[in-house]
Amino acid sequence: MAFEGGERGTTDERLTARLRTGVGERLGTSDEHDTLVGVLFCLPNLVAFSIFLLGPVLYAFYISFHEWNILANEGTWIGIQNYVAVLQPAPWANDWAPLTDPTANTFWYSLKTTVVYAIGTVPLQIYGGLAVALMLDKRVRGKKVYRAAFFMPMMLSGAASAVMWRWFLAADGIINSLLPSFLEHNWAGDPGTALMGVMLMAVWGGIGGNMIFFLAGLQNIPEELYEAARIDGATGWHRFRHVTWPNLGNTNFFVIVMAIISAFQVFGIALVFSQGGPYYATTTTVLLVYQRAFEEGAMGYGAAMAFLLFCLIFAFSYYQYKNRDQAEVGY
Amino acid sequence: MARSSYDYPGYERAGARYWTKTTLLYAGLGLGALWMTLPFWWTFTTSLSANPTAGAVSFLPAEVTLQNFTTLWERDDIMLVRWFANSVVVAVAVTAFNVTFDSLAGYALAKVDFWGREKLFLVFMSTMMIPAMVTLIPVYIILVELGWTNTYQGLIVPLIANPFGIFLLRQHFRSLPSALGDAAKIDGCNEFQTFYKVYLPLAKPALATLAIFTFMGAWKNFQWPLIIASNQDMYTLPVALFAVRNQYFAEWGLMMAAALIIVAPVVIAFLAAQNYFIRGMSLSGMKG
Numbered sequence: 001m002a003f004e005g006g007e008r009g010t011t012d013e014r015l016t017a018r019l020r021t022g023v024g025e026r027l028g029t030s031d032e033h034d035t036l037v038g039v040l041f042c043l044p045n046l047v048a049f050s051i052f053l054l055g056p057v058l059y060a061f062y063i064s065f066h067e068w069n070i071l072a073n074e075g076t077w078i079g080i081q082n083y084v085a086v087l088q089p090a091p092w093a094n095d096w097a098p099l100t101d102p103t104a105n106t107f108w109y110s111l112k113t114t115v116v117y118a119i120g121t122v123p124l125q126i127y128g129g130l131a132v133a134l135m136l137d138k139r140v141r142g143k144k145v146y147r148a149a150f151f152m153p154m155m156l157s158g159a160a161s162a163v164m165w166r167w168f169l170a171a172d173g174i175i176n177s178l179l180p181s182f183l184e185h186n187w188a189g190d191p192g193t194a195l196m197g198v199m200l201m202a203v204w205g206g207i208g209g210n211m212i213f214f215l216a217g218l219q220n221i222p223e224e225l226y227e228a229a230r231i232d233g234a235t236g237w238h239r240f241r242h243v244t245w246p247n248l249g250n251t252n253f254f255v256i257v258m259a260i261i262s263a264f265q266v267f268g269i270a271l272v273f274s275q276g277g278p279y280y281a282t283t284t285t286v287l288l289v290y291q292r293a294f295e296e297g298a299m300g301y302g303a304a305m306a307f308l309l310f311c312l313i314f315a316f317s318y319y320q321y322k323n324r325d326q327a328e329v330g331y
Numbered sequence: 332m333a334r335s336s337y338d339y340p341g342y343e344r345a346g347a348r349y350w351t352k353t354t355l356l357y358a359g360l361g362l363g364a365l366w367m368t369l370p371f372w373w374t375f376t377t378s379l380s381a382n383p384t385a386g387a388v389s390f391l392p393a394e395v396t397l398q399n400f401t402t403l404w405e406r407d408d409i410m411l412v413r414w415f416a417n418s419v420v421v422a423v424a425v426t427a428f429n430v431t432f433d434s435l436a437g438y439a440l441a442k443v444d445f446w447g448r449e450k451l452f453l454v455f456m457s458t459m460m461i462p463a464m465v466t467l468i469p470v471y472i473i474l475v476e477l478g479w480t481n482t483y484q485g486l487i488v489p490l491i492a493n494p495f496g497i498f499l500l501r502q503h504f505r506s507l508p509s510a511l512g513d514a515a516k517i518d519g520c521n522e523f524q525t526f527y528k529v530y531l532p533l534a535k536p537a538l539a540t541l542a543i544f545t546f547m548g549a550w551k552n553f554q555w556p557l558i559i560a561s562n563q564d565m566y567t568l569p570v571a572l573f574a575v576r577n578q579y580f581a582e583w584g585l586m587m588a589a590a591l592i593i594v595a596p597v598v599i600a601f602l603a604a605q606n607y608f609i610r611g612m613s614l615s616g617m618k619g
Contacts, residue, residue, distance in 0.1 A: 037522045038445030044432040045455070048492035053458045056469035063469060073475050135360050148605055149364035152371060155597045157551040159569035160590040163576055164374050167583045172384045174373050204367070212609060265462050268553040272573050286464045293468050294558055303468045310465040317460050 057310070060303045068299035075300060082304035106280055107305055110288040117199060117284060118263035124203045125259055129210025130248075134240075136211070137218045151212070153205040162272035165201040191281035194274050198282050201269060210255050217251030218244070257320050264313050285309050371594075378588040399588035408578075411592070413564065414571040421486045421556070421567055422549040428491040429545045430538055437500025438526045442512055452501065459494045463554060471558055481562040489559075490549060496541045503537035504530060543608060550597060568593045 039046075064082055066075025086107045132150055136143055153161065168174045169187035176184045187193045225243045234242065267286040270276060276283035276291065283291070285305060293302025372390075377383045378399050380392030403409055439445070440452050470489050479485035507530060515525045531538075553569040560566050566574060572589050579585050601608055 034443055034522075035445040038439045038443040038448060041435040041439030041443065041522075041526075042451060045436040045492070045497060046451075048432070048488075049455065049458060049494075051473070052470055052489045052492040053461055053466060054454075056466035056473070057461055059469035059472075060465050063472070068472075073472060132360070132363060135356055138356065140356065140360065144605070146360050146364050147609065148602065149367045151601070151609065152367055152598065155547070155601055156594055157553055157569040157572075159553045159572050160593045161370075163572060163586050163590050164370055167377060167587060168370065168373060170581070170583070173583075174377075174389050177389050204370070207363075208367070261460075261462065265464055267464070268557075268569075272553075272576065289464055289467070290558075294471075299468055299472065306465045306468060310462055313462050314460060 060307055060310075063300055064304035064307050066300040068297075068303075070297040070299065078300070082300045083308075085301060086304050086308065106283060106288055107285070107308075109280055110283050110285040111309075113195060113280075113282065114264055114266070114284045114286075117195065117202070117266060118260060120196075120199045121202045121206065122256070122259045122263050125206035126210055126252075126255055128203065128207040129255070130214050132207060132211045133214035133218060134244075136215060147211075151208040154208045156205065158205075158268035159272045161201055161205055162198075162269040165197060165204075166273050169197045169200075188274055189278060191277075191279045194278060194281045198266075198270050198273050201273065202263075202266065206259070210259070213251055213255050214248065217248045221247045253320065257317060260316065261313055264309065371598075374587045374590055374594075377583055378591050380584055383584045383587075399584040402585060403588055403592070409575060410563065410566075410571075414566050414568050415592075417483075417486075417565060418550060418567045420483060422546050424483070424487045425490045425549040426542050426545045428487070429493055429496050430542050432491060433493070433496030433500050433541065434531060434534065434538060435526070436497050438504050438530060440497065440501045441504035442509065442526075442530065443522065452497075455494045455497050458492075459498075467554070467558065474559060480559055481565045483565075485559045486556055486565065486567070489555065490552070493545070496545065499541055500534065500537055503534050507533055539607065540610075543604075547597060 063075060065077060065079060067078045067081075068075045089108075132146075136146060140146065156164075166173075166188055170176075171186040171189060175187065179185075185193065187197050221244065225247070226239060229239045229243050265286050266284050267290060270282045270284050270287050271290070274282045276287050286309070289302045289306045289309075292298045292305065373388070376388050376390065376392050379395050379397070380388045381394050381396045381398055383392070403411055436455070440448060440455075474480060474485050474489070477485075479488075511529050511533075512525050515529045520528065551569065552567070553573070556565075556567040556570045557573065560570060563571070563574065572586075572593060575589055576586060
């Protein structure tokens with residue numbers, strides 16, 4: 001916060017300080033009437049949030065201690081048994097071998113798939129987006145056309161893009177027709193490469209959005225900083241390293257957190273692309289939650305997995321947030 | 332405005348170094364753009380070819396036919412019109428609810444001085460951290476209890492709780508001067524009139540941005556309709572595509588035609604209102 005230490009100074013100064021810190025928009029004091037109005041205006045959202053977001057988080061926790069009967073829509077309390085079942089040791093002998101045992105505990109396996117997916121897609125989505133933004137921030141002919149081209153994949157429903165990429169990567173699909181015959185491969189049908197197909201599709205779809213965020217970030221960097229750097233004789237790389245990069249701090253934080261959260265929630269594209277197969281190769285954790293809870297009806301088990309993943313995402317976001325506070329250059 | 336090295340004196344516009352840089356720049360952009368758009372072209376050509384296999388299509392179909400589209404239209408088990416209508420109804424309703432409720436809340440959180448306002452805003456914002464998948468099971472169970480599976484209200488109502496819109500509109504209302512509201516109140520407006528007659532018209536750009544994004548999000552949404560709609564009368568387009576995929580797996584011409592039908596409205600809308608879309612996108616991301 002830029003202004004601290006009570007309300008000193010003239011009215012004018014106080015007003016400016018308040019505006020700058022964002023505490024209150026005007027100098028009026030609140031009264032009963034305003035409180036009623038404020039709450040009334042927020043009421044529809046308050047109700048919706050309680051029923052569909054906040055309440056369900058607690059309810060999910062409650063459900064995770066139950067064996068849920070779908071038909072009766074009620075549960076039997078079984079304590080931490082769901083968590084025990086979810087967390088029991090992973091069955092695979094070799095980390096990279098396909099999981100062939102259908103009765104095996106697949107939570108850890110799906111978590112590994114999710115982490116591999118996140119590590120493989122997030123940096124490419126982000127730094128691909130940054131690279132494109134840097135290129136488009138220069139004076140380029142046909143800038144609008146390029147921007148539209150990179151934005152196009154964002155239009156697609158995950159389901160549609162998964163169907164498309166499935167055809168491109170099918171054994172009799174387009175990618176194979178473009179490759180020399182010794183490289184031809186059943187990309188989506190092989191447990192070794194199916195996840196790569198999903199990742200390729202995700203990177204393709206994810207670059208455009210990040211590009212827009214970085215473009216906005218780049219536009220906010222004051223021109224004077226570049227001028228000063230240029231006078232000091234900074235070359236292209238130095239200007240990027242010492243002017244562009246530090247000034248993109250906020251954008252970076254935002255983009256990284258969003259990308260990782262959505263990577264840990266990937267579900268639709270994997271389901272439509274390969275239905276989690278072959279041999280669980282593309283079964284991400286959320287897809288596993290879906291299969292267990294909605295296809296097999298094990299709501300309690302699914303809720304336990306969802307809750308564990310939620311804790312993981314929450315811990316990550318919190319850690320990022322804390323780190324960001326310390327690293328911030330000052331805005 | 333975009334910076335440019337051209338504006339600086341002493342910058343070399345000619346010479347090997349300049350040309351290498353320019354060539355690399357355009358090569359990078361060109362290849363990237365090709366990678367982004369080629370899949371759309373492939374989808375288009377595949378949808379137009381009879382019996383598509385790798386040999387029959389890559390850049391142009393060997394035999395052009397509209398048969399895939401007519402098949403989608405004629406098959407009794409493919410209710411294209413119904414699914415399209417479902418998608419439109421759901422997306423429009425979700426957008427209308429979100430814009431209305433979020434502008435009310437955004438206004439109150441920005442302009443009405445009330446007790447606990449900052450805390451309430453924090454609560455709304457912290458819900459952004461709740462991943463959709465943790466609420467999936469409980470919300471489904473609640474809706475089963477209400478008897479809302481396979482209904483429009485089941486498809487629509489859970490999607491109206493979205494903190495993004497509140498954030499966006501609050502930021503926008505904050506940027507408008509408070510003096511306007513004070514003046515309106517002196518003239519005898521109550522709080523709602525001030526909101527509706529003074530501030531809301533001024534917030535049009537932000538409202539349009541929110542509307543575009545909510546509509547696009549609802550149109551693309553796959554996860555929630557998949558869970559709540561088990562009766563094919565209530566499928567939205569993405570869910571229908573998934574169901575059709577399971578039935579006609581490897582009938583690629585048909586699948587690509589279906590994918591094209593889902594994408595086309597949004598892509599056309601995007602190309603028509605490109606600047607608006609992109610400005611909205613950058614508006615929504617920044618200014619924490």
